[in-house]
Amino acid sequence: PRAREAGIAPGIYQPGTHNAITDVSGVQVGHVTITAEDNVRTGVTAILPHTGNLYQDKVPAGFSQGNGYGKMMGTTQVIELGEIETPILLTNTLSVPEAAAGVIEWTLAQPGNEAVRSVNAVVGETNDGRINNIRLRAVRPQHALAAIEAAGPGPVEEGSIGAGMGTVSFGWKGGIGTSSRVLPQEAGGFTVGVLVQTNYGGELTIMGTPVRRQDLQVPGDPLAVATSPDGSVMIIIATDAPLSDRNLERLAARSFLGIARTGSVMSNGSGDYALAFSTATSVRRTITRREQLHTLQDWPNEHMTPLFQSVVEATEEAVYNALFKASNVDGISAGQYPAIPVDGVLQLLGYPATGP
Amino acid sequence: PRAREAGIAPGIYQPGTHNAITDVSGVQVGHVTITAEDNVRTGVTAILPHTGNLYQDKVPAGFSQGNGYGKMMGTTQVIELGEIETPILLTNTLSVPEAAAGVIEWTLAQPGNEAVRSVNAVVGETNDGRINNIRLRAVRPQHALAAIEAAGPGPVEEGSIGAGMGTVSFGWKGGIGTSSRVLPQEAGGFTVGVLVQTNYGGELTIMGTPVRRQDLQVPGDPLAVATSPDGSVMIIIATDAPLSDRNLERLAARSFLGIARTGSVMSNGSGDYALAFSTATSVRRTITRREQLHTLQDWPNEHMTPLFQSVVEATEEAVYNALFKASNVDGISAGQYPAIPVDGVLQLLGYPATGP
Amino acid sequence: PRAREAGIAPGIYQPGTHNAITDVSGVQVGHVTITAEDNVRTGVTAILPHTGNLYQDKVPAGFSQGNGYGKMMGTTQVIELGEIETPILLTNTLSVPEAAAGVIEWTLAQPGNEAVRSVNAVVGETNDGRINNIRLRAVRPQHALAAIEAAGPGPVEEGSIGAGMGTVSFGWKGGIGTSSRVLPQEAGGFTVGVLVQTNYGGELTIMGTPVRRQDLQVPGDPLAVATSPDGSVMIIIATDAPLSDRNLERLAARSFLGIARTGSVMSNGSGDYALAFSTATSVRRTITRREQLHTLQDWPNEHMTPLFQSVVEATEEAVYNALFKASNVDGISAGQYPAIPVDGVLQLLGYPATGP
Amino acid sequence: PRAREAGIAPGIYQPGTHNAITDVSGVQVGHVTITAEDNVRTGVTAILPHTGNLYQDKVPAGFSQGNGYGKMMGTTQVIELGEIETPILLTNTLSVPEAAAGVIEWTLAQPGNEAVRSVNAVVGETNDGRINNIRLRAVRPQHALAAIEAAGPGPVEEGSIGAGMGTVSFGWKGGIGTSSRVLPQEAGGFTVGVLVQTNYGGELTIMGTPVRRQDLQVPGDPLAVATSPDGSVMIIIATDAPLSDRNLERLAARSFLGIARTGSVMSNGSGDYALAFSTATSVRRTITRREQLHTLQDWPNEHMTPLFQSVVEATEEAVYNALFKASNVDGISAGQYPAIPVDGVLQLLGYPATGP
Structure with a gap:
């Protein structure tokens, strides 16, 4: 189940319709999962800030x-x-x-971009080398193109899919996860959506409670036990609030406080990056705005705190x-990275078990 | 009681002798508390990295x-x-x-500093204006000198003292707090000590459990209820690990993850700063080292994670x-900022109550 | 003479009316020069971004x-x-x-600021200890207040005045200098004004030509010859272009390229800081804008280059x-820091000499 | 000719043997130039910090x-x-x-790297789209491999070669350039080497003298005249001084002051990046140093200024x-980007002409 379906609902604000980054209107997500012989288990996940020409109308x-131990x-x-x-x-x-080659090729090929000669591809990663034969470098540019083309609105598939196919988190199978918050009208009524690719570790806490492997009923797995705090987490944040880039940077920085609540100390070997963008058309950098003196909207510093809380x-x-939506996946050498046993977690937290 | 005396012991590592920043050998702390008519309730706290000439032998x-909403x-x-x-x-x-004037005057007056014409005073602050008549600016340079002169090793007084006299945290009386960790020998055996001046807020969690005012038995206080997430926190970190300044910066950055675990989202109006230094003589910037090619020790990137966990x-x-060592203190207009009721917290957490 | 009066006119754009930071409408400058026994020769210079309530209507x-070797x-x-x-x-x-104490007291005392409890004083410095008995710390808060009160529009006094009283630059007497540029209408028509406090050194070049002491006819002065590249430069930049804070930061960064053209390599011991602000009311952070969703103007990234050139x-x-407006001033021990001999410079550059 | 052969010798320090980045012992440079139909004129340049296993023994x-308008x-x-x-x-x-794919594949294939699963490829670029049909993306990973394999010590080819094949600078043909400085023994005796890929513009000055197109005898070229200040410059810096990463960052920052002296204002559309590394074995991050407490050498802050001057x-x-070593190269549509006429420049500067 998703965490909220299991009764786990951190914080004080409510999620949006899909409890996903796609609750921010216009945002689309697409996955391509790649599995093949020789332990290829990897993938690509694409997030599109809006459905127009992203290069011409920048966000x-x-x-x-x-x-920054990341690429x-x-x-x-x-x-x-x-x-x-x-x-x-x-x-x-x-x-x-x-993946970057795919982004560049896709951008060059979009209608209206025939004269484009410069593209800043934004690509993040985590190291799925515990599950995926990463040295084979199985991802091709067309996988990136396919993930972009697969992107759509609405519910987002989570767990061992796309760029989350081969990730490991706190010794358990990690993956893609998403959630959102909708602020009350008096706080602006904005939506904040987050998508994570989790491959990091530490001393796992769920809703503030330490969740140690020895406290859960898991079939013993030597691979998974020999885990490390290293890894990485990519955090993509969307909002429809009309924020300046400075306030988007501040919003991005807050996401690590959410990571902290799950037990990370941002270990030396972790590539922990956050990227936040605004979909508000009142701040979109259209061709017109980029070429002349223009007006835009701005949500003030003084009212940023509820947005920080949301992220x-x-x-x-x-x-x-x-974690909850991941599946058991084999490791590259032997054994398996198991999904965290949700009922065991709920029992540990003193929550009611989920159904059958 | 201190948190640990009440059974609250976050994390996986053990504290040092005093569970204080002074467990890092050579570090000294001094307080001057200032109270006067017209609601003057403020103070100064000084942390000395070592007992030698700090200007000549820099850390x-x-x-x-x-x-960065701070000064x-x-x-x-x-x-x-x-x-x-x-x-x-x-x-x-x-x-x-x-306070800076006091630091400069003290530094100019130290034996050996007769030719010094440049001093970089390091001074942090939080806004105690809810309790202290801050516009009177009651602190004088001699208070700073007195705090420096009062500094000593060993146990550190906590709560409503020194620079913590007038601070408020999560609507409760805040103040000065300190703690330390000693790493196992296989992780280097180093000590990490932290001292905080807490004046910030958010949605308080203790050991991961939300601690809401309405869940505690507190005599109603209109002032305290009308709290805000704004405020600030200053975090001073000492270690005897021989770290580069880059790794000290990384160590400082991790402290905000500890703040996150208490419920802060680093609100817009908060000045949240961390400063970390090393007391290891093998990295101390002595006159000799500052004047010529020299050698120093270095603890590698690859083994920083236990230090991050400690901080x-x-x-x-x-x-x-x-929070636990603070006392009830009057607000500037009316009412009081009460200390958090420790037994109520323990009951909420399901911990045994402390003794009488 | 001022440089331009002597025929020295760097760059491709024209200056404004006063060729001063005050060409940016509303900007005011005030100086207080402090001289006293025991070689006190120092001062304060104040720059006011606009004539309203700066705290309520921030820029x-x-x-x-x-x-960053500075305070x-x-x-x-x-x-x-x-x-x-x-x-x-x-x-x-x-x-x-x-100086900071003076700024805080002045701000607290302004009409409309009766409830203000937090003030971010912005104070820069250079080390005038070669000319001023700096250890006496002769500046008092009332000097800061006086400099603020003295501020006015129009021509700005330059050279050995205010905060430039005791500065040394390239071994010559330094001081306060200012200049401005007005962009052509097709580049936006904006004004950019700069004020510097020069106390830095290096291998002086003027209009690209090395200007070595041995090439100038100067009465020998052992003090001045024994110069060092250390020192500092403070650079304050005003513009009426409606820029975001991000583009103001970029504008500030460009000023060091102007410093480079004078022969600095930003030596280790130099505190080289630049601060840029916009006076445009369309981006001013009024009470109204700071409290609610609002609109503001923005000049786009794509058209920043002429502003960069200007600064x-x-x-x-x-x-x-x-340099050209400075006067000969005594050093603290013996000898003098002479003003650079302008006619010698002009001769070296092959420019016509200035009149008598 | 190279600049120095033409009598152009900026600064106060002397160059090394080859007046090239390779004067820093162990540094190697390799070029691959790619030309093909459809106006493909581009390339790759590789700089190797040392001749050992770079991944295992990091610098x-x-x-x-x-x-940062760059990728x-x-x-x-x-x-x-x-x-x-x-x-x-x-x-x-x-x-x-x-290029990054090539770096990763080369690194994975090096003896000793059989277990490597994470590689941080460092790749810079400038936009050669005025000369190269950049949308064809003609560079393949094997070109990167070939540039790495081609790397060698000694003199470095400059001008329209490798990654400089298609670059344009100040409206003239740009390219690869290199130079070095050797400090006097009393300043440490270190070598600093720089390699640039110039594709940027502005108001060209050479040795401080403005060099305008209209002042040079050039066959009219509509393409070249219609230049822009945009472009980019990549600056790679090597030194054998045993510097901390912090001081290497400071060294890198100084290189832009050298760029400033040539007339750049770091225009909005320019990707201007500098990267500095130390080849000193006393600071090399060998396997041993990366795994345990170790000692390293350090050159102090206080003596950095001559290194800053050098860079x-x-x-x-x-x-x-x-500029001086570039050749005339055709633009993608019509006309040519001519090499700057060296004799015209010398005449403008009042320097003797070079030989036939």
Whole structure:
């Protein structure tokens, strides 16, 4: 089940319709999962900020680096110009180039982009090398194109899928998770959506309670027990609030506080990155706005706190969803990375068990 | 009681002798509390990295800005040169200049500093204006000098004292708190100590459990109920691990994950700053080392994670200590900021009550 | 003479009416020069972004740190919130606290600020200890107040005045300098003004030509010859272009390119800081804008380059003005820091000499 | 001719044997130039910090972003860990993924790297789309491999070669340039080498003198005249000084001051990045050092200024070399980007002409 279906509902705000990043209107998500011989178990996940021409109508964006042991691409231009001009792709560590090639080719090929000669592909990754034969670099540019083309609105598939196919989190099978929050009208009424690719570790806590492996009824698995706090987490954040790139950067930085609540200390070997963008058309960087003096909307500093609260909550819940929706997956050498036993977790937390 | 005396012991590592920043050998702490007519209730707290000439024998240091709605002084030089050359002082928002003047005068007056013409005073603050008549700016340079002179090793007084005299945290009386961790020998055997000045808020969680005001038996207090997530937290971190300034900066950044575990989302109006330094003589920037090619020790990136874990744990516990050791203090207009009722908290958490 | 009066006119754009930071409408500058026994020769310079209530109607701002061996105060909040809420003060290294105290007291005392309990004083400095008995810390808060009160529009006094009283630059007497540029209408028609406090060194070049001491006819002065590349430069930038805080930060960063053209390599011991703000009312952070969803104007990334060019040119020229308008001033021990001999410079450059 | 052969010798320090980045012992450079039908004129340049296993024996490194309108890859890990673990590659904007793929494949294939599952490829670029049909994305991973394999010590080919094949600078043909400086023994005796890929513009100045197109005798070329300040410059810096990653970052930041001296204002559309590394074995991050407490050497902050001076000078001269060694190359549509007429420049500067 998803965490909320199991009764796990962190925070004080309510989620949106799908409790997903796609609750932010216009945002689309697509997955391509790649499995093949020789232990190829990897994939690509694409997040599209809006359904128009992303290159011509850029979205303001902010980036935050929790811990930089990672290979994320496209960050320097986001920092400088405060904007994103492509789909955002997630994949495995050694396949960032191929995913980026796919983003570039897709962008060059979009109608209206015939004269484009510069593309800032934004690609994040985590290292799925415990499950995927990562040195084979199985992802090709067409997988990236396929993930972009597969993107759609509505419910988002979670767990061992797309860029989450081969990830491991706290020694359990990790994956893709998502969640959202809708602010009350008096706080602006905005929606904040989060999607995570979880491959990190630490001392797992769920709703503040330590969840140790020895406290759960799991069939012994030497691979999974020999886990490490290293890994990585990619956090993609969408909102319809009309924020400046500076406030989007601050929003991105808060997501690591949600990660902290799950037990991470952003270990040395972890690539922990967050990227936030606004879908509000009143701040969209259209051709017209990019070429002349223009007006835009701005939500003030003074009212950012509820948005910060939202992103922390949604990040925490997205991580739980990634864990709860994951499936048992084999490791590259032997044994399996099991999904966390949800009923065991609920028992540990003193929550009612879920149904059969 | 301190949190640990009440059975609250976050994390996986053990504290040092005093469970205080002073467990890092050589570190000293001093407080001056200032109360006077017209609701003056404020103070100064000084942290000395070592007992020698701090200006001549500088300590490597790293700085991290969680949220910058604050007036901390001295940060740019720490960022550039990776070192601290004075005591670190904490006080209230509008008294940073006077505390800095005290640091400068003290430094100029130290034997051996007769030719010094440049001093980078490091002074942090939180806004105690809910309890202290802050616009009177009651702190004078001599208070800063007195706090430095009062500094000593051993147990550290916590709660409503020094720079914590007038702070408020989660609607309760905040203050100064401290804690430490000692790593196992196989993780390096180092000590990490943390001291916090808590004036921030959010949705308080203790050991992961939400602690709402309505769940505690508190005599109604209109002032305290009308709280806000704004405020600030200053976090000072000491370690005897021989770290580079880069790794000290990373260590500082982790402390906000400990703050996150107490329920903060680093609200817009919060000045959340962390400063970490190393006391290891093998990295100390002595006159000799600063004047010529030299050797120093370095603890590698690959083994930083236990230190990150330690700082997160010690920060969380230091916040609990600040809350648990605080006293009821009057607000500037009417009513009181009460100390959090520890037994009520323990009951809520399902922990045994503390003794009489 | 000012540089331009001597025929020295760097760059491709034209200056404004006064060729000063005050060409940006509403900007005011005030100086207080302090001389006393025991070699006290120092001062304070104040720059006011507009003539209204600066705290209530904040200006967007960006900060850049060229080299951080300096004690500038107020930077973290500018970075986080992208705004300035006080006059900007310049003084000497060891008097930053007193200048900051003056800024805070002035702000608290302004009509409309009766409830203000938090003030982010922005104070920069350079080290005038070669000329001023800096350890006496002669600046008092009332000097800061006086500099603010002295501020006015129109021509700005340059050279050995205010915060430039005791500065040294390239071994010559330095000081305050200012310059401006007005963009052509097709580039937006905006004004950019720069004010510098020059206390830095290096291998002086003027209009690209190396200007070595041995090439100038100067009465030998052992003090001045024994110069060092260390020092510092503070650069304050005003513009009426409606820029985001991000683009103001980029504008600030460009000013160091102007400094580079004068021969600096931003030496280790230099505190090189730039601060840029916009006076455009269409981006001013009024009470109304700070409390609700609002609209503001924005000048796009794509058209920033002429503004960058302007700030580089005006910074270069402001430095020449600081040098050319300085007076001979005694050093603290013996000898004098002479003003650069302008006619010698012109002869070296092959320019016509100035009149008598 | 190279600039120095033409009498153009900026700065106060002397170059090394080859006046090239390869004067830093162990550094190797390799080029692959790619030309084909349909106006393919591009390439790859590889810089190898040492001749051993770069992944196992990493070099400390620092990164600086002058202006981030660029797609450089690998920066976040350099910032976090302060080290480089691969060859550094330069290519065109849209071919970063293919160059990165080559770096990853080469690294995975090196003896000793059989277990490597994470590689941080460092790839920079400039946009050669004025000369190269960049949308064809002609660079393949094998070109990157070939550039790495082609790397060698000694003199470095400059101008329209490798990643400089299709670049344009100040409206003239740009390219690859390199230069070095050797410090006097009393300043440490270290070598600093710089390699640039110049594709940027502005108001060209050479040795401080404006060099305008209309002042040079050039066959009229409509393409070249219609130039823009946009473009980009990549700056790679090597030194044998045993520097911390923090001081390498500071060194990198200074290179933009050298760029400033050539007339750049780091225009909005420019991707201006600098990367500095140390080859000193006393700071190399060997397997042993990365796994345990270790000692390393450190050159102190206080003596960094001559290194800063060196990098500014060598960057300026490397740019002149890129211009002076470039060849006339056709643009993609019509006309040519001519090499700058060296004799015309010398005449403008009042220098003796070079021989026939």
